[in-house]
Amino acid sequence: MFSKRPHSERSGHGSSGLPCRVWLRQYRPATAAQDALAAAIVTLLLIPQSLAYALLAGVPLTLGLYASLLPLVVYAIFGSSYYLSVGPAAVLSLMNMAVLQPLYPLGSPEFIAASALIALLSGLILLGMARLRLGFLANFLSHPVISGFMTASALLIAFSQLKYLFGVGGGGDTLPRLLISLWQHLPETSGLTLLLGLSALGLLYVIRTRLKAWLCRRGVSVFWAETWARTGPVWVLVLLTALVALLGLDQQGVRIVGAIPAGLPELNLPPLDWDLALHVFPAAVLLSLVGFVESVSVGHTLAARRRQRINPDQELVGLGAANLASAFSGGLAVTGGVSRSVANFEAGAQTPMAGIMTAVGVALSLAYLTPLLYYLPHAVLAATIIIAVLGLMDFHSLRQTWHYSKHDGLAQWATLIGVLALGVEQGLLLGVGLSLVLFLGRTSRPHIAVVGQLPGSEHFRNIQRFAVQESPLVLSLRLDESLYFPNARYLEDRVSALLAERPQVRHLVLMCSGVNLIDASGLDSLEAIRFRLQEAGIALHLSEVKGPVMDRLQRSEFLQRLSGPVFLSQYQALCQLDPEFTAQTLAARDAARPIPLAAAE
């Protein structure tokens, strides 16, 4: 990230022109070979994953492949990350299902059209955010909320797949409903399906967690061990699909994918239904934000490994365009998924050209390979999904966050439980809302410290934490928060209480090192405090006011009403307001030199 050569050119940073022009200009055959190899591996992985996420989203399985085609090409042109692989993702598919399940029957033409509409809206929302520079909105999904949301979504997804594993019907959009539905349908369980599903689950789990180490121990080189471990899931699918075909298990109750129409998607504008658009708009906003956050965080992480940077504003454009492309070519909201991007990176992709090559691979598969998927059992796809979402669960973070901050922990648990008990959208909104309310609640009762001078320095610290010297005439108060509408009235209360305890004080110096903003409400409060202090014969002063805050104060009449100047530092304020006190401390400082070393407080 901080290498000495400027990386701005390579990373496509800067807003002049398309990011792809930078890497296309210096594209070399050697790079092409690396990209092609990565594309081949990723294509193999993408096919079952895309089918699985289409199943999860409630649309025909082909659409999953369609969504891994054109969006990849479009993102390669407009996106700023070199390694991101864009396509359907587990959480977005879950959200798609959660929004549309109550409205239309699964897989119906209306359901499909509505999914395309969500992709369209998501594309427009992301492009709109790029245009209006609203990328910061994604920050309101705080880390704990996102982590709680991902864990809960992964749990929800895993439990929603159990019905395919058991070969039964039913379903639901919350954990309780999923469990009840599964319990009710349990008598219909198809033993063969369950056996097949559990085998897939076991094999995939072992491949994921053990295969590489086992192969290495058996003397296989690291490269081949990794390649086998990475492509292992594909072989499991091939094996189990062949088994179903050979034994004719589909005649004995095992549900299979069946005929997948071959050929490339047609380009169509999704049908525009304004009422529906209005109805799904809030969900589309959330889905866009979640997709953006997931994509940017993967992009950042991968870029940092090669000391590159990604440009969040350009990511909005790339993802927005990819979603539009998806909407026009079949339709399922897309984002830069974690597992596919990591696979792309680790398979050695060098530039976004790998994404374009992957799209070609998917297109070839759509043209020629769909007959091979005929006997693929749903239970095996479900097992693929369950294993894929294991990586999204982060229970360690729950404990760690709670330990660090109860507020953050509360927001995280609320999101987790909200998603599981109320639904995806509701849970996420609950988490975001709660983290905002908790933050605003905290900021409305800021920390206000009485400070004194550290002996032998010009530094002022809290009298309750440090052995400091206080002037009897001057009360030094440090406000540890911006002075703005949520806390304006609180300062008035605290100042009056503190001064009531100190009848001899003649000057109040408000040390503003922690004040990053004084808004109109804060200014009103300062003026009220100044006026009331004046009535009581106490002068109000400010010190260490930062430049931007000072600029604004100078536009008001407040500074003229102050009885003295604004002091550059708290120390200068003391020098002028109580020279006798400062003379004593000066003597102490000269005695104390050399300066004591830093101490962890």
Add this chain to the structure above:
Amino acid sequence: MFSKRPHSERSGHGSSGLPCRVWLRQYRPATAAQDALAAAIVTLLLIPQSLAYALLAGVPLTLGLYASLLPLVVYAIFGSSYYLSVGPAAVLSLMNMAVLQPLYPLGSPEFIAASALIALLSGLILLGMARLRLGFLANFLSHPVISGFMTASALLIAFSQLKYLFGVGGGGDTLPRLLISLWQHLPETSGLTLLLGLSALGLLYVIRTRLKAWLCRRGVSVFWAETWARTGPVWVLVLLTALVALLGLDQQGVRIVGAIPAGLPELNLPPLDWDLALHVFPAAVLLSLVGFVESVSVGHTLAARRRQRINPDQELVGLGAANLASAFSGGLAVTGGVSRSVANFEAGAQTPMAGIMTAVGVALSLAYLTPLLYYLPHAVLAATIIIAVLGLMDFHSLRQTWHYSKHDGLAQWATLIGVLALGVEQGLLLGVGLSLVLFLGRTSRPHIAVVGQLPGSEHFRNIQRFAVQESPLVLSLRLDESLYFPNARYLEDRVSALLAERPQVRHLVLMCSGVNLIDASGLDSLEAIRFRLQEAGIALHLSEVKGPVMDRLQRSEFLQRLSGPVFLSQYQALCQLDPEFTAQTLAARDAARPIPLAAAE
């Protein structure tokens, strides 16, 4: 406010027992006489005002008087302000009308029951806020938003009364609709009504703005001039009502109040309609917050004039109980109105006993005086309302706020225009929402300053604003914002950009004097920055970390991963990280002594 004797006892501060016990214990006959005189004056004022606000709220006029009865007594027992006069208020009545007008015909039994339900909800909401210590929520109505809201509401109220002045029908809940409706109904204008209304308007306006000064110039004593000016509106009403009665104007198209049922209100539980309660709940929340803010700000102002304090938490209890009392005795949401409270204070009220006496006055009027109100014309009541809300309009603040801060000004204008164009609730929500979004948008791109040492001091300031000295090895960054979820990712971007420009830097010291919180997202970002810096061979340090922030950091593993201690001050960090640089500046300091005086930056 800051008198040396502790006022806590007199002001009813402190949560032990009912606030009224404090003043009842020391109640003296002399005080009673003063309270009784104030009560007499306020009663006279309250009667037309209460009728007018009932008209505005869309309920039978008697209910306005009912709402000025029991709530006054209950507030006197539970409230913490000595001078607040509780009853129906212009803005609350407007909100009541705005919510219920689309649901039920004006004045219908359903409308009345729904008004009582709103009062009931408002009481429960306020008591709930007191119980859960949620009084801080009222702070989210920032000063500019409240001011814009008040101005717009006053305009809306004034325009909504024009139809009574013209004696026509119609109406509306936004300014455009009001104007269109008035235009359409203009041909029906009753000339006599208009004449009567305009006369009332003119007389009331002159009394309000000129009478006192005119009487003083004529040699009347200030006391009597004030009394005449204050009770003037009542005499206008008496005069014009008598005129209508004597000339029989009600037979010629002038609409009059008519028969008002005499007698005290019955105590009833308002009918509980859960669907309706759910529907009006959001409006009730807003109405409660607005009432609370209005009440607390009046209470604070009046208390400060006698160096007392009010207790916002106790105010929630007082107002909540008053609203419950109103709900049970007829029903109209109440608050401590500006004009009636100021009148109470200026008429010489000493304790809440004045409120109880006022209630007795209103009760007597209800029992004996209602026949006198028979001929009171609606147009005159409308003129009373228009004059009363003039005081709520503050156009000066619009200009001033815009000049001080564009963000605050934007929120204020949005509220103003929102209320006028969209409606009361919508406008207020727009303002609150916009001020939050603007705040969060700003806080997500915080000010980050590169700082250097001020020659001759241990103080560090922005290199772009001051002639300071910089160490070539150590980059000193001051983050002027808490490090939390809205801006966590922004810091990562800025740090990487700044270090890319300074290849020789070996240490980054993050000066945390402006960091008042590091939440879990901020901690993740710090850890990401530390890790990436380490990869680039740069050490990350922190300085001037405040106590509460340090406490929390010590609960994480971050401090152990730092390559050095947390420095007490930026100066100490420099001393240790670049001793050569500090030695030079030490020499400069000794030369520069005595310390230069403060300068306005």
